[in-house]
Each structure stands twice: as structure tokens, then as C-alpha cells.
Amino acid sequence: MTSVALPSKSLRAASVCLVVAILILVIAVLGMTIGAVTLSVGQVLDGIAGGKNAFIVMQYRAPRVIVSILAGASLGIAGTFLQGALRNPLASPDVVGITKWAGLGAFLAGLFTPPAWAAWAIPSGVIVGAVAGACVLLAIGRSFGGGIAALALVGVALGMLAQALMQYVMVLVPTRADQSMVWLAGSVYGSTMTDVVALSLWLGACLPFVLIAAIRLDAGGFGDDTLTSLGISPGLLRGGLIVVSVLLCAGSVAAVGSMGFLGLLSPHAARLLVGPRARHMVPVSALIGALTLSAADLIGRLVALPNEIPAGIVAAVIGGPYLIFLLIKEAGRHD
Amino acid sequence: MTAKGGAAMRHETGSPVLLAFCLLLALAIVILAGISFGVSGLPVDRALHLLFAPDSSPDSALVWDVRLPRAMLAMLVGANLAVAGVLIQTLTRNSLASPQTFGINAGASLVIVVSLIAMPGLSAGGTVWPAFIGAAAVGLAMWALSVSGAMNEMKLALAGISIQLVLAALVQAILIANNAGQDIVYWLAGSINGAQWSKVWIILPFTLLGGGIALVAGRHFGVLALDETTGVSLGQNARRVGGLAATLIVVLAGSAVAVSGPIGFIGLLVPHIVRRLTGNDQLTVIVLSAITGPLLLTAADLLGRVAAFPAETPVGIVTALIGAPAFVAILWRQRAK
Numbered sequence: 001m002t003s004v005a006l007p008s009k010s011l012r013a014a015s016v017c018l019v020v021a022i023l024i025l026v027i028a029v030l031g032m033t034i035g036a037v038t039l040s041v042g043q044v045l046d047g048i049a050g051g052k053n054a055f056i057v058m059q060y061r062a063p064r065v066i067v068s069i070l071a072g073a074s075l076g077i078a079g080t081f082l083q084g085a086l087r088n089p090l091a092s093p094d095v096v097g098i099t100k101w102a103g104l105g106a107f108l109a110g111l112f113t114p115p116a117w118a119a120w121a122i123p124s125g126v127i128v129g130a131v132a133g134a135c136v137l138l139a140i141g142r143s144f145g146g147g148i149a150a151l152a153l154v155g156v157a158l159g160m161l162a163q164a165l166m167q168y169v170m171v172l173v174p175t176r177a178d179q180s181m182v183w184l185a186g187s188v189y190g191s192t193m194t195d196v197v198a199l200s201l202w203l204g205a206c207l208p209f210v211l212i213a214a215i216r217l218d219a220g221g222f223g224d225d226t227l228t229s230l231g232i233s234p235g236l237l238r239g240g241l242i243v244v245s246v247l248l249c250a251g252s253v254a255a256v257g258s259m260g261f262l263g264l265l266s267p268h269a270a271r272l273l274v275g276p277r278a279r280h281m282v283p284v285s286a287l288i289g290a291l292t293l294s295a296a297d298l299i300g301r302l303v304a305l306p307n308e309i310p311a312g313i314v315a316a317v318i319g320g321p322y323l324i325f326l327l328i329k330e331a332g333r334h335d
Numbered sequence: 336m337t338a339k340g341g342a343a344m345r346h347e348t349g350s351p352v353l354l355a356f357c358l359l360l361a362l363a364i365v366i367l368a369g370i371s372f373g374v375s376g377l378p379v380d381r382a383l384h385l386l387f388a389p390d391s392s393p394d395s396a397l398v399w400d401v402r403l404p405r406a407m408l409a410m411l412v413g414a415n416l417a418v419a420g421v422l423i424q425t426l427t428r429n430s431l432a433s434p435q436t437f438g439i440n441a442g443a444s445l446v447i448v449v450s451l452i453a454m455p456g457l458s459a460g461g462t463v464w465p466a467f468i469g470a471a472a473v474g475l476a477m478w479a480l481s482v483s484g485a486m487n488e489m490k491l492a493l494a495g496i497s498i499q500l501v502l503a504a505l506v507q508a509i510l511i512a513n514n515a516g517q518d519i520v521y522w523l524a525g526s527i528n529g530a531q532w533s534k535v536w537i538i539l540p541f542t543l544l545g546g547g548i549a550l551v552a553g554r555h556f557g558v559l560a561l562d563e564t565t566g567v568s569l570g571q572n573a574r575r576v577g578g579l580a581a582t583l584i585v586v587l588a589g590s591a592v593a594v595s596g597p598i599g600f601i602g603l604l605v606p607h608i609v610r611r612l613t614g615n616d617q618l619t620v621i622v623l624s625a626i627t628g629p630l631l632l633t634a635a636d637l638l639g640r641v642a643a644f645p646a647e648t649p650v651g652i653v654t655a656l657i658g659a660p661a662f663v664a665i666l667w668r669q670r671a672k
Contacts, residue, residue, distance in 0.1 A: 143667070149487065149490045157666070160662075164652050164656045165656065168643070172646065304508070307511055307513075309511055312504075314508070323493075324497050327486060327490045327497075328480070328486070
């Protein structure tokens with residue numbers, strides 16, 4: 001990377017952001033042009049302006065591309081905050097099963113409320129599910145004394161439980177099985193402009209909290225005594241980071257289902273690229289999350305034509321080996 | 336949580352023979368209940384009668400062609416997974432090890448699915464060899480991670496579960512890419528629904544052979560549980576026993592996945608339950624696991640049939656619902672030590 005020679009870390013972070021943003025743009029353009037009907041860039045631009053391909057571009061491809069970018073970014077930030085709050089490099093919302101609980105909440109909410117309520121019932125279900133999952137994890141995790149791998153394993157097991165519960169409900173109510181399959185695998189397929197608007201509003205509402213949390217995130221690395229001496233309540237700081245993380249995660253699950261491994265991958269990649277400072281890391285991990293999810297969606301659309309592989313499956317195939325690599329790399333260190 | 340001392344004390348209490356008898360009795364009751372229960376329910380005495388004196392009635396066909404093969408399959412798969420679980424926990428000295436948590440079930444599944452798609456005419460019996468290949472490949476990878484000694488118990492289990500997630504995702508991707516979902520999806524959840532005698536005959540020789548060797552060699556497996564220095568002084572022997580155990584794990588778990596899909600948690604839980612009941616003697620643990628595995632899996636299958644009646648819950652979902660919290664409980668006890 002050319003910016004290595006530059007003296008300022010901020011400059012380096014800025015250039016990394018720029019490079020990743022350009023990559024996202026490239027993927028987005030590819031995502032808009034490739035499909036059952038291949039369009040040229042000119043035709044896409046024409047479609048955005050309201051030309052003859054407007055229907056394909058605005059109804060199908062644009063929502064999908066935008067949702068994958070927004071959801072990927074929020075998962076990336078969610079992972080950064082949760083890892084920072086728990087001081088655990090393995091504790092991203094997807095590894096520890098919070099996304100699975102959010103998916104279960106959405107599914108149950110959709111099941112037990114009339115279809116007309118779906119617009120607000122499903123998001124509420126997602127939040128309740130995510131919060132419940134996080135609370136159970138923290139309650140159990142606390143009594144484990146904070147071992148890194150132990151907490152992650154408990155989370156994985158709780159995620160398996162949520163998944164089995166969802167599969168069980170699918171057996172009970174087979175008519176809803178299609179819907180729940182999407183929650184299970186995680187997919188951007190079928191995103192609409194409504195999803196784009198809903199997710200944007202949600203992320204917009206979260207933004208102030210994200211900014212506050214990002215400013216405080218660096219402090220999360222300090223021990224509790226240091227925090228107290230700085231006049232920061234450790235419980236409040238970590239609790240706040242976790243809450244913001246869970247909210248971001250809930251928003252993305254409502255849009256794309258239980259997307260795995262993005263929250264794990266992005267912060268690590270960001271730390272490798274720009275170092276551990278929050279004001280560099282948070283934007284970079286958001287961008288990397290967005291890049292990964294939109295790339296995963298694009299790969300899923302191309303790799304098995306004419307069929308589509310859900311982005312969640314592609315993300316798992318990329319992210320799983322990365323987790324194992326992390327475990328091996330971390331192995332030498334104390335638990 | 337009981338005191339640590341309490342758990343240790345309890346280890347020496349139960350008489351293995353008495354325990355085995357009680358477990359067998361429970362197994363017989365669950366099997367009989369499984370044969371009686373269903374969309375077309377049979378009174379228990381009628382089911383019992385038909386078991387010993389089959390006639391040409393539809394009820395008899397139901398018992399002999401549908402419910403009995405199912406019970407037999409559940410027993411054999413349960414026994415295979417449980418004994419494989421004991422061996423893998425002993426071999427790796429990792430109490431979180433099992434064919435599922437070390438990704439061995441998923442490895443077998445992946446190679447089975449690939450071969451089913453590459454060779455559409457492959458018979459059910461033909462899936463056993465692909466299953467062995469997949470199980471062995473993942474087993475080798477986990478063994479390499481395990482002997483490198485770089486990871487602690489929990490990280491190793493986490494790595495295994497990651498392998499499992501990746502392989503399961505690959506299987507899903509392959510199924511979607513080939514439009515082959517419908518037939519295989521149900522199998523993937525882990526199910527013994529639709530069991531036929533043919534599947535029983537497929538797994539039976541491997542259960543008898545693998546289980547038989549495990550019993551005969553049972554006393555020697557104790558050598559694997561010894562600490563490093565003692566193990567080294569027994570040198571060659573320990574290595575040979577380890578190789579044997581690894582082969583048995585592949586054969587037992589692979590053949591189970593070939594007939595029933597990747598059913599989780601049985602191989603993890605059963606050895607823990609049995610050790611709690613009877614202590615650490617290898618041979619006793621193997622024998623009692625070979626009874627407890629079938630008991631747990633037939634009971635889970637019965638539960639899956641009752642829970643959403645008349646719909647059937649694949650048994651793999653039931654074992655996950657029971658197994659996931661139990662797994663957390665095992666972790667908890669690990670921490671407490």
C-alpha cells in the first residue's frame with residue numbers, strides 16, 4: 001500500500017477508506033449491470049434517470065445493492081463495538097448467535113401477528129429477539145468469568161438453539177417455511193425500496209449513538225480501574241457499546257436475515273489495515289462490511305447461474321476459514 | 336451447581352451391571368412406545384403381540400415395515416454416534432469433542448452430497464464410502480490441529496464448529512446450485528423418518544464391526560487418557576491404539592451419517608451422561624454408551640413425532656433443542672473445574 005510511507009495514521013486511514021469505497025463502487029456498478037438481463041453502465045445510468053430500464057434497475061437491482069451496502073456496514077460496526085465492549089476478538093454478533101436470535105424474533109413476530117401488522121411487528125420481533133439473545137449470552141457469559149473462547153462457544157451453542165427452535169417452528173407451521181429459510185441463511189434477494197428506506201431510517205436513528213459510542217470505544221480497551229479514574233463508568237460504557245451493537249445488528253437482520261461472519265471479519269480486517277484506534281477502525285470496518293456483503297451477494301448471483309446462492313452462505317464460506325485462522329493465530333496467546 | 340467434590344464422589348457409586356439393566360429396560364419401553372405411537376396408533380399389547388407373532392394384517396405390516404425398522408435404525412445410529420463420541424473424547428482428551436463439534440459429521444455430509452449429485456444413480460448403500468472419505472478428511476484436519484497443541488480445549492471445539500458451519504454452508508450452496516434441495520434438505524436436518532430395512536442392513540455391519548472392536552480393545556483405550564509422560568513410556572502401543580480409535584471413529588460416525596444425515600449432540604452428550612453415572616473406566620463407559628446412545632436417540636425420535644403431531648420434527652432438530660443447552664451446561668462444568 002502506497003500510504004505506508006506517509007507519516008500520518010489518519011492519512012493512511014483516509015486512503016484505505018478511499019480504496020475500499022472505490023471497490024464498493026465497482027462492485028455496486030457490477031451488481032447493477034449483471035443479471036438475467038445484462039445492462040451497460042450507460043443503460044444503468046439511463047435507468048436511474050427514469051429511462052426504459054428503470055424498472056429493472058430501480059425495482060430489483062438498486063435496492064439490493066443499497067441494502068447489501070447498508071446492512072454490511074452496520075454489521076461491521078456492530079462487530080467492532082461488541083468486540084470492543086467485551087474485549088473479546090471472537091465476540092461478534094453473528095459468531096455469538098445474536099443474529100440468530102434476532103431472526104427467531106422476527107420469525108415468531110411474523111407468525112403470531114396478523115399480516116397487516118408486519119411492518120412494525122417484524123422489526124419489533126427482531127429487536128426483542130436480539131436483545132433477549134444478548135441478555136442470555138451476557139448473563140451466562142458473566143458466570144464464566146470472561147474466557148474468550150468459552151464465551152464464544154456459549155454464544156455458538158445459543159445460536160444453534162435459536163436455529164433449532166426456528167426449524168421446529170417451521171415444522172409446526174410449514175406454510176411459513178419459505179420466509180424462515182431466508183432468515184436462516186441470510187439473503188439480500190428480494191430487497192425492495194421499502195427495505196432501503198426502512199434500513200436507512202433505522203441507521204439514521206442509530207447514527208448519533210454510533211458516533212458517541214465510536215468516540216468512547218477507545219476507552220473500552222482500558223481496565224475498569226483506569227476507566228473509573230478517568231471518570232467513566234465501566235458498566236455504562238460497555239453496556240452502551242453492547243446496546244448500540246445489538247441495535248445495529250437488529251436493523252441489518254430485519255433487512256437481510258441472520259447474515260453470518262461479517263461482524264467477525266470486518267473489525268479484524270480493519271485493525272490489520274489501520275490499527276486499533278476507534279476513529280480509524282470504525283469507518284474502515286463499516287466500509288469493509290459493506291464491501292464484503294455486496295461482494296458476497298454478487299458472487300452468490302454469479303457462481304451458480306441460473307440459480308442464486310444466498311449471500312449468507314457465501315459469507316460463511318469466506319468467514320468460517322477466517323475464524324479458524326484467527327483461532328490458530330490467537331492460539332499462542334493466553335485465553 | 337453441586338460442589339466439585341460431590342461430582343467426583345458420585346463417580347464410584349453406580350453398579351455398571353445394574354445401570355446397564357435399567358438402561359436396557361428404559362430402551363425397551365421407549366422402543367415399544369415408539370412402535371405403538373403414530374398417526375395410526377396401536378394399543379401397546381397389540382403392538383407387543385405383533386412383534387412376536389406377525390400376521391398378515393395391516394397393523395402387522397405397519398409394525399414390521401415402518402416402525403420396527405425405524406426403531407432399529409435409531410438404535411444403531413445412536414450407538415454409533417455415542418461410541419464414536421467416547422472414542423473421540425478419549426483420543427483428543429477433549430471433553431467438548433464429538434463427531435459433530437469436530438466437523439466430522441459435516442465432512443461426511445459434504446462428500447455424500449457431492450457424490451449424490453455427481454452420480455445420481457448412487458444407491459443408499461453407496462453413500463457409505465463417500466461418508467468415510469469425508470469423515471476421515473475432516474478427522475485428519477482436526478487431528479492435525481489437535482496434536483499441534485496450539486489450541487486449548489475450547490478453541491479447538493470452536494474451530495471444529497467453524498469447520499462444521501463452513502461445510503454445512505457449502506452443502507447448502509451445492510444443493511441450491513443444482514436445484515437438488517427438496518430430496519436432500521430433510522436428510523440434512525438429520526432424520527430417521529422413512530427408515531427402511533435396507534438402511535438398517537447398511538449400517539448394521541459397521542455397528543457390529545466397529546462396536547465389537549471398540550469393546551474388545553476397550554481396555555486399551557485407557558492408555559490414551561493417560562498423561563503425556565506415561566503415554567510416551569508406553570510409546571508404540573499408545574500410537575497404535577490411537578490409530579485404531581481414529582479408524583473406528585470414522586467408520587462409526589461415517590456410516591451413521593450415511594443412513595441418517597448429520598445428527599448432532601448425541602456423540603457429545605452421551606459420554607458425559609455415562610461418565611457421570613459410572614465413572615471413568617473405558618470399557619464400562621463404552622458399553623453403557625452403546626446402550627445410552629440408542630436410548631437417547633429413540634427417545635428424541637419419539638419426542639419429535641409427538642411434539643408437533645401429526646407433523647414430524649426431524650430428530651436432528653430435537654437433539655439440537657436438547658443438546659445445545661446441555662452443551663452450555665457441560666461448558667459451565669468445565670469452567671468450574
